[in-house]
Amino acid sequence: MGMCFPCPGESAPPSPNLEEKRAKLADAAERRQKEAASRGIQDVHSVEEKRKKKEKMEKQIATSGPPPAGGLRWTVS
Template identity: 50%
Template sequence: MGMCLPCLGGAVDDAVDTPDQETRRRQLAEAAEKRQKETANRGVKNPEAVERKRKKQEEIQKQTMSTSVSGGGLRWQVG
């Protein structure tokens, strides 16, 4: 007949030690970041290509904004 309670001399090795609060917070933060990355990349075959395309669009938009602010671009000529 086996003993099922650790206080009665059963399996003491089965007890689970919980990590301290700092370790637990770090683990939860890592898990949250992992979930966010998975959610962001859901349905995307090549996430690197999507990231490159997004950065290129931002760069083009920046250049367009700086060109329009500095007075560059097209000018009217009457001739």
């Protein structure tokens, strides 16, 4: 019949090391974040390139100094 408890002669299965368990959990969390970030995107590579290009442009604008005398700035995309 069904047994709910292990036999007295059997020991409990060894539990994984605490550090190994944390590493596995961290890997799984990173994998889930990557999957969630790319959900619904057909070409992940092009999206990353666009994001990097935008960040580079924003950084260049920030380091270019004060705006011209009029104070207005426009860009063509």
